Amino acid sequence: MSERASSPRVRDPEKTRAAILDASLDLILDHGYGATTVDAVVQRAGITKGAFFHHFGSKAELARALVERYAEMDRAHLEAHLVRARKLSPDPLQQIFILLGLYEEDFEAMDGPFPGCLFASYIYENKLFDEGTIAVLRESTLMWRAVMREMLEKAIAAHPPRVPVDVESLADLFYAIPEGSFVMTKTLGDRTLLARHARHLRTYLELLFLDRGQTT
Amino acid sequence: MSERASSPRVRDPEKTRAAILDASLDLILDHGYGATTVDAVVQRAGITKGAFFHHFGSKAELARALVERYAEMDRAHLEAHLVRARKLSPDPLQQIFILLGLYEEDFEAMDGPFPGCLFASYIYENKLFDEGTIAVLRESTLMWRAVMREMLEKAIAAHPPRVPVDVESLADLFYAIPEGSFVMTKTLGDRTLLARHARHLRTYLELLFLDRGQTT
DNA sequence: CGAATCATACCAACTGGTCGGTTAATTGCA
DNA sequence: TGCAATTAACCGACCAGTTGGTATGATTCG
Numbered sequence: 001m002s003e004r005a006s007s008p009r010v011r012d013p014e015k016t017r018a019a020i021l022d023a024s025l026d027l028i029l030d031h032g033y034g035a036t037t038v039d040a041v042v043q044r045a046g047i048t049k050g051a052f053f054h055h056f057g058s059k060a061e062l063a064r065a066l067v068e069r070y071a072e073m074d075r076a077h078l079e080a081h082l083v084r085a086r087k088l089s090p091d092p093l094q095q096i097f098i099l100l101g102l103y104e105e106d107f108e109a110m111d112g113p114f115p116g117c118l119f120a121s122y123i124y125e126n127k128l129f130d131e132g133t134i135a136v137l138r139e140s141t142l143m144w145r146a147v148m149r150e151m152l153e154k155a156i157a158a159h160p161p162r163v164p165v166d167v168e169s170l171a172d173l174f175y176a177i178p179e180g181s182f183v184m185t186k187t188l189g190d191r192t193l194l195a196r197h198a199r200h201l202r203t204y205l206e207l208l209f210l211d212r213g214q215t216t
Numbered sequence: 217m218s219e220r221a222s223s224p225r226v227r228d229p230e231k232t233r234a235a236i237l238d239a240s241l242d243l244i245l246d247h248g249y250g251a252t253t254v255d256a257v258v259q260r261a262g263i264t265k266g267a268f269f270h271h272f273g274s275k276a277e278l279a280r281a282l283v284e285r286y287a288e289m290d291r292a293h294l295e296a297h298l299v300r301a302r303k304l305s306p307d308p309l310q311q312i313f314i315l316l317g318l319y320e321e322d323f324e325a326m327d328g329p330f331p332g333c334l335f336a337s338y339i340y341e342n343k344l345f346d347e348g349t350i351a352v353l354r355e356s357t358l359m360w361r362a363v364m365r366e367m368l369e370k371a372i373a374a375h376p377p378r379v380p381v382d383v384e385s386l387a388d389l390f391y392a393i394p395e396g397s398f399v400m401t402k403t404l405g406d407r408t409l410l411a412r413h414a415r416h417l418r419t420y421l422e423l424l425f426l427d428r429g430q431t432t
Numbered sequence: 433c434g435a436a437t438c439a440t441a442c443c444a445a446c447t448g449g450t451c452g453g454t455t456a457a458t459t460g461c462a
Numbered sequence: 463t464g465c466a467a468t469t470a471a472c473c474g475a476c477c478a479g480t481t482g483g484t485a486t487g488a489t490t491c492g
Contacts, residue, residue, distance in 0.1 A: 016438085047439090141400060186340070266472055
């Protein structure tokens with residue numbers, strides 16, 4: 001077996017690296033990157049400073065690696081839901097509704113205080129990061145826009161909307177509404193908001209593309 | 217005359233205080249609170265460290281005063297638009313549309329790189345602030361919810377919605393959509409997004425409350 | 433062995449905050 | 463009104479603690 005049980009102190013560089021990234025993610029989402037010290041990361045990850053700087057050349061390098069891993073997970077998560085949605089319905093509009101439903105499920109299944117989104121955290125400290133790190137945010141945002149725009153365009157072709165719409169900015173709502181919802185959720189501590197706000201996006205699309213009322 | 221022209225170096229405690237708050241607002245929205253040093257604030261405000269600690273007992277006190285001023289400006293801005301909207305139409309639904317239009321105008325009139333929202337900046341560094349400071353965020357958020365909820369309930373009474381809606385979370389969209397839009401705008405540097413996303417909220421409400429299509 | 437992985441001890445730079453002192457405005461009183 | 467006394471606004475050198483980062487040595491594993 002190459003897999004190893006999570007015993008306390010074994011030599012496993014990948015696990016150490018992951019522990020550093022996990023610890024820093026938690027800390028950064030609560031304190032911001034600037035106020036997250038290497039010492040705090042090291043302590044929470046249960047390692048030492050030497051190990052930290054063995055894996056990451058600098059704090060900035062950690063920032064970059066962290067957001068890259070985050071962006072990749074985000075992309076993979078979306079991709080997985082997309083595959084599932086396509087399997088469940090051939091109709092592009094229904095696929096969008098299913099996608100929304102899957103995310104609503106995810107949101108409802110969450111527990112503990114809501115952590116928020118690393119992209120938003122970074123962008124509100126943007127001057128602390130180098131261009132390459134910020135570029136990851138941009139690319140992720142544009143990826144969301146492109147994916148949702150393509151789905152929406154197919155949906156529009158099959159279901160002409162009741163009123164003309166700006167497709168690009170409509171696609172953006174799939175990113176912007178959750179992002180705003182995260183801010184509210186973190187502020188009020190009410191995790192039901194995420195799904196409830198997503199449901200409004202669903203209703204909007206239903207009114208826009210369906211002849212009458214609900215489907216669900 | 218007790219009023220004084222804005223000449224370079226005059227003794228004017230209120231002006232000094234405002235300069236500190238202005239400088240720290242700019243810096244915090246770009247670097248976050250944690251990474252904004254008192255020295256940087258002092259330098260940008262064109263004063264000295266001594267003057268800073270004469271006006272604010274600590275950095276935390278600055279944080280609190282800054283968000284309180286910000287919340288008050290936000291509230292006053294909303295209030296002013298509300299008054300104008302009520303003057304322009306007696307119909308509650310139309311008032312909401314007018315309010316949205318006024319904010320769209322504000323967004324379109326902006327120039328320079330978009331600064332973002334201090335509430336979002338703070339909440340993504342929430343562990344750095346004391347309870348009283350975070351409470352300001354909560355109160356502002358709940359104020360928005362209460363105001364928009366009241367308007368929406370009046371609108372619903374006059375224009376029964378096509379499908380049943382959760383009023384509270386619908387009211388939240390007036391806060392959450394701009395907030396998410398701010399994140400996207402800061403990320404992509406495209407200031408047109410703000411108004412375009414707001415317009416979707418308008419379209420949603422039109423589809424929800426009006427018999428057919430557009431009004432505007 | 434010898435390279436990869438991690439620990440310990442340490443440093444120079446910077447941080448928020450303090451403090452004694454200076455300068456300008458305001459007040460009290462003749 | 464004239465002006466000394468008092469107070470508020472402001473300055474900038476300084477301090478103790480913290481920061482990101484380094485140097486070097488110990489341990490593990492192929």
